[in-house]
Amino acid sequence: MRTAYSVETVRAAERELMARLPEGALMQRAAAGLAAACAGRLRRTRGGVYGARVVLLVGPGDNGGDALYAGARLARRGAAVTAVPMDPERTHPGGSAALRAAGGHLARAVPQRADLVLDGLLGIGGRGGLRPAAAALVERIPPGVPVVAVDLPSGVDADTGEVAGPAVTADVTVTFGAYKPGLLIDPGASRAGAVHLVDIGLELPSPQVEALQHADVAGLLPEPTATSDKYRRGVVGIVAGSAQYPGAAVLAVAGALRGGAGAVRYVGPAAEAVLARYPETLIGPGRVQAWVVGPGLGEGRAGEVAELLAGDAAVLVDADGLRGLDAAALRARSAPTLLTPHAGEAAALLGVSRESVEAGRLDAVRMLTQRYGAAVLLKGSTTLVASGGAAVRVNPTGTPWLATAGSGDVLSGLTGSLLAGGLSGADAGAVGAYLHGLAARRVGGPLLAQQVAEALPDAWQDTRHP
Numbered sequence: 001m002r003t004a005y006s007v008e009t010v011r012a013a014e015r016e017l018m019a020r021l022p023e024g025a026l027m028q029r030a031a032a033g034l035a036a037a038c039a040g041r042l043r044r045t046r047g048g049v050y051g052a053r054v055v056l057l058v059g060p061g062d063n064g065g066d067a068l069y070a071g072a073r074l075a076r077r078g079a080a081v082t083a084v085p086m087d088p089e090r091t092h093p094g095g096s097a098a099l100r101a102a103g104g105h106l107a108r109a110v111p112q113r114a115d116l117v118l119d120g121l122l123g124i125g126g127r128g129g130l131r132p133a134a135a136a137l138v139e140r141i142p143p144g145v146p147v148v149a150v151d152l153p154s155g156v157d158a159d160t161g162e163v164a165g166p167a168v169t170a171d172v173t174v175t176f177g178a179y180k181p182g183l184l185i186d187p188g189a190s191r192a193g194a195v196h197l198v199d200i201g202l203e204l205p206s207p208q209v210e211a212l213q214h215a216d217v218a219g220l221l222p223e224p225t226a227t228s229d230k231y232r233r234g235v236v237g238i239v240a241g242s243a244q245y246p247g248a249a250v251l252a253v254a255g256a257l258r259g260g261a262g263a264v265r266y267v268g269p270a271a272e273a274v275l276a277r278y279p280e281t282l283i284g285p286g287r288v289q290a291w292v293v294g295p296g297l298g299e300g301r302a303g304e305v306a307e308l309l310a311g312d313a314a315v316l317v318d319a320d321g322l323r324g325l326d327a328a329a330l331r332a333r334s335a336p337t338l339l340t341p342h343a344g345e346a347a348a349l350l351g352v353s354r355e356s357v358e359a360g361r362l363d364a365v366r367m368l369t370q371r372y373g374a375a376v377l378l379k380g381s382t383t384l385v386a387s388g389g390a391a392v393r394v395n396p397t398g399t400p401w402l403a404t405a406g407s408g409d410v411l412s413g414l415t416g417s418l419l420a421g422g423l424s425g426a427d428a429g430a431v432g433a434y435l436h437g438l439a440a441r442r443v444g445g446p447l448l449a450q451q452v453a454e455a456l457p458d459a460w461q462d463t464r465h466p
């Protein structure tokens with residue numbers, strides 16, 4: 001499991017540790033890890049540190065201090081290090097002195113010839129969009145030169161991944177003590193590049209955000225045992241498709257058949273299309289452990305959604321099923337409930353704009369789970385899964401090629417199948433998104449939604465091999 005912590009949590013852990021260590025010790029740990037990561041990068045790109053031209057962008061706080069001390073370490077190994085302070089009056093004094101003593105120097109303009117740029121403008125003390133002095137330095141980063149962000153890319157909100165205005169786009173982010181949510185959630189995540197964690201000895205409580213990894217997923221997958229039969233493995237019912245959108249039914253069934261349930265039942269007007277493609281499908285109403293309702297349903301079928309929500313099986317509501325959802329009916333349920341909106345559907349459920357959901361995905365998913373009293377999977381680049389007050393899960397797999405018609409239908413079938421296998425709403429959502437994203441990566445691109453469904457068994461097996 002990869003875990004991420006809010007600024008408040010990280011600050012508290014830092015205070016606690018700093019009280020037990022000599023002054024400046026934490027910053028030295030951070031700078032040592034940062035310098036080692038930069039040296040590794042320079043070794044790969046140009047064979048070594050000696051003679052490398054390194055530029056430090058230095059902000060007014062401790063983030064700038066980290067960059068300066070790391071720069072001093074690189075200078076002692078023979079790099080030509082130039083620091084450009086955002087505000088020469090407010091630059092970490094110890095860091096500046098250390099850099100000078102190591103042979104580095106300070107400048108006002110950003111040198112345009114460089115082998116590496118360190119972004120030490122803002123770390124977890126950054127607030128709101130970059131102010132003009134910081135933005136001006138970011139604009140002057142020479143194109144094509146690798147950028148290492150110190151703790152997080154400046155301009156990214158550490159707690160949410162929000163990016164208000166200009167921000168650094170890094171090749172590598174060297175983060176200290178703990179991942180920050182903004183490094184895992186878009187738009188921030190796509191600014192961070194490869195994230196490298198430096199242990200500085202923090203002791204941390206439970207995380208605010210977490211990302212499953214192969215072993216976590218493998219541990220949650222419902223696998224048959226010697227005593228299994230198809231009913232014990234769970235039956236998933238799919239209520240999807242319409243005369244207008246029969247394909248959504250076929251694709252949801254395609255996902256459901258690969259999600260580990262013992263049987264897939266289909267209820268709706270696209271039975272012929274479903275059977276033609278998947279003769280394994282049971283047709284017509286019957287008992288199930290979990291329902292998937294919504295893909296390609298079209299308008300005027302809210303009654304079917306309400307009926308399923310009034311029952312005692314688990315329910316996943318997707319796409320057209322999400323229209324006009326009754327929050328009170330959802331809150332009254334005791335069986336697992338999972339909503340799987342994309343940003344547009346989430347916006348309608350919250351009564352806000354799609355843009356605000358996309359800019360603040362973490363807030364949006366938390367609000368949805370609170371308002372509807374259900375687990376929520378918010379689709380998109382970096383899919384999020386929230387339920388109750390637990391850590392929000394961010395999906396680390398996937399590819400932008402998934403932004404293609406029908407891939408969401410495969411996801412809802414797959415995830416419903418996992419619900420039928422006994423997983424909770426949050427676990428089914430996180431595991432479903434993980435496998436779906438892994439399958440899509442296996443296919444590559446451009447991809448068809450049905451290819452994602454076909455790659456699911458291989459993705460399932462992949463999770464067993466770290």
Ligand SMILES: NC(=O)C1=CN([C@@H]2O[C@H](COP(=O)(O)OP(=O)(O)OC[C@H]3O[C@@H](n4cnc5c(N)ncnc54)[C@H](O)[C@@H]3O)[C@@H](O)[C@H]2O)[C@@H](O)CC1
Pocket residue numbers: 014015018026027028030059060061062063064066121122123124125126127128129130131134150151152176200
């Ligand atoms: N506290 C600790 O124990 C450790 C902190 N470390 C480093 O310290 C950083 C946090 O340092 P600080 O708390 O000094 O905060 P920062 O260095 O992140 O930034 C604070 C400064 O930036 C200015 N600022 C804030 N938002 C701005 C914006 N949008 N545009 C322009 N200027 C802005 C503030 O006025 C303040 O002067 C961490 O990210 C990490 O790099 C590391 O040395 C590890 C140990």
Ligand SMILES: Nc1ncnc2c1ncn2[C@@H]1O[C@H](COP(=O)(O)OP(=O)(O)O)[C@@H](O)[C@H]1O
Pocket residue numbers: 319342378379380381382383398399400401402403404405406407408409410411436
């Ligand atoms: N930019 C993106 N990067 C990664 N995955 C994406 C991106 N955009 C969409 N996706 C994924 O693609 C799928 C699309 O689902 P959805 O929006 O419901 O489409 P549809 O209803 O057409 O199938 C979801 O799994 C979503 O997370």
Ligand SMILES: [K+]
Pocket residue numbers: 063119120121122123149150151152153154
């Ligand atoms: K930074």
